[in-house]
Amino acid sequence: MTLQLKIAVLLVLSVFIASCGGDSGSSDAQFDRTSMLKSTAENIILPNAAEAAAKANALNSELKSFVAAPTGEGLTKVQNAWKSAFLAYINITPFNFGPGENGLVGDLLSNVATFPANTGAIEERIVKKNVNFNDFARDTRGFLALDYLLFDLKNDNSRILESFKSSPERGAYVAALAQHLASNLEDFNTKWASYQKEFVANNGTSAGSSISLLYNEFVRSYEAVKNFKVALPLGKRPGQLTAAPQLVEAYYSGISSEAVKAHVAIIEKIWKGVSKDSEKAIGFEAYLLTVEGGKALTEQTKLQQETLARTIAAELPTSERLSLLIETKPASVEKVLTELQKGIRFYKSDMSSLLGISITYTSGDGD
Amino acid sequence: MFACWEKILNMAQKPVSIAPLVIFRVLFGAAMTLSTCRFWTLGWIHEHFIQPKFMFKYFGFGWVEVAPSWVMYLIHAIMILSSLGILFGFFYRFFTILFFILFTYIFLLDATYYLNHYYFVCLMTFILCFLPANAFFAIDIYLNPQKIQKTVPFWCIFIIQFQLAVTYIYAGLVKINYDWLFLALPLKIWLPAQDKIPIIGFIFKYSFVAYLFSWVGMLYDLSIVLWLSLKKTKNVAYLIVILFHILTGILFQIGIFPLVMIFCTTIFLDANLHKKILAIFITTFYFIKLKIEDIKKNVVCRKYFAANNFFFISIGFYIIAQILIPLRFLFYDESIFWTDEGYRFSWRVMLAEKSGSVTFYITDKQKKRTWIVDNRDFLTIHQEKQMAIQPDFILQYAHFLYDSYKKNKNDELEIKVESFLSINGRASKLYIDSTLNLASLEETFSQKNWVLNSKN
Structure with a gap:
């Protein structure tokens, strides 16, 4: 026993020396993850989910009356309703977990926002009057299928109007699409209300904890903007021989740039902790500020966020179609891609490390 | 030189009680059964081996390919069966070799799943292939009583102890670095993230706790084998082993491995304790007819396994290799933390x-x-x-x-x-x-x- 006593004394001494000598200004502040989760749920996720559901419902009812009696005025109303519903949906794309991933035919994101739409398959479905959306042909439904059916590339609304007047099947299909969208988003909204409690309670940092789910989808969402919404139409995905402007998101309506902007903005809001009404909420930034080395990282990250926002504002004018921009000024779009790429490291390598978040989905088996 | 070798051989062949080895076999077999069942029920066979489109290879083992999914499940089923064979000492030699081959195959499939503990299991099962761990308290003996052994040559116990010593001591040595000891990194990052653990969670917000854990962890790894070996301290040391591994098991997502270490370190405990535990089992389970008394009169220490010079030289090489492999990072200029050259097979457990x-x-x-x-x-x-x-x-x-x-x-x-x-x-x-x-x-x-x- 005396040996152990000696060891114990040695141990206590060395620890004492170590923590007095080596430590330079480490904070003993503790971050309250529970309040971050609560704040994110209450101020960002739930209000945005409610709005996305409300806008989708509005689109649904606009479409119902339009399909019943197609008019030019009705079409414009429907198009506006679609735009605001789609942009509202973008605000919940990074939350594709929990209630978002429980669908029988895949997660919410792939069910309502797969692009590019498969126009051939959509036309075929219209002819066959196939409005069963419980399958894996996700590129025949959702916002981007409506994008194809409701908008003309050259803004020729009379052509669209005519297509509905001449084909009641088309109207039926569009109505079914809107119904499907509305019920999916309504479902997400109501399920979140009950999931909220579980989300806040699951306040650890291990795989499967709310913070790791939020983080994983946050990063995935950011990467999706880069890889699919920008790199893909630029022809930067492996194997693409030319740019593919027709692969932009929302190709027909042409609000692709607006969508990119909205997507980047919600990512930033989650990170900074900005509520739907632009009030202060608690985000990753606040969390980072309580851990060692976090301050430097938040400063770097914010700098990059500003650069990205500035570049998008300068290079992606919302007045111009992204698909055209890619053809006429690809260098502009590439600048945006470059800035998106530069942000990856801050979110992907540095942040998870500092926060000690487990970024795999399942726990490990040792080390 | 030869005299020295002779001395070593004599020591290696000195008969000691088989009881620690037998208990080791039972516990190790049980841990492997649990571990494989857990792996299966968590859906990891699919996730690790069937889902991925590309698998990373170990240098020199690029030829190891994943089998069709039904074969992967079959392999795991056979592994469960084999581990039970080890546990019960049933066709022990056959099942141990089978388990070793299958486990190593699984281990080699995707190097991103490298874990020091998986490597440890590979080595342990390899060692077990050569040991007569089924010569007592085993179905093999029930079926074939004349093969019973009350003792084994000392090297059979030593080689397991040695492997554990290498694991622990290297895990301790590599912790002697500036970040670990003087900055308490990475524990200063990992521990505060554990603040939601019941009862003790609140202490992790204090940075001195990270320092304490870093130093205790280093000293524990470096010296626990010594305390486990000394007669005076081994029982207390074993209690510390249990505490330590339970704590790390709670703090970090390391699955079944705290249990594996708690089980394996029993090999250091006093042989008489093992004997007592065996005796309790043997008298409790009447169907194991072999009473301690029968064994006492029955058995002499048989020289096990053509223990010739060649065999002992092989063991010597194994020992030297185990000591040298973790040191290979010394040949590279850059810090091993940065380049990772020499990281695998070096017991750098949860280090950065x-x-x-x-x-x-x-x-x-x-x-x-x-x-x-x-x-x-x-x-x-x-x-x-x-x-x-x-x-x-x-x-x-x-x-x-x-x-x-x-x-x-x-x-x-x-x-x-x-x-x-x-x-x-x-x-x-x-x-x-x-x-x-x-x-x-x-x-x-x-x-x-x-x-x-x-x-x-």
């Missing part, structure tokens, strides 16, 4: 918090196009995370991309990478030379000069 981000660019020189790869097209999140922190994986993946996208013979592809690495929460730095065409580089054991200097 590393994470990275890697983006690959493919340039088709003829078509004059540069593409960006979405790693998730091919890799799981786990694989991507592991690849980002280990240069040889980055290189392997670059070659995979090259092969995947080289459609025609004449295609001239260049694979470049932009990768950032962050260690222990420090700001990330550029990791791999982003100007190099990785497709033209080959993996070797020599210094990777395409990994940038960490001080840049």
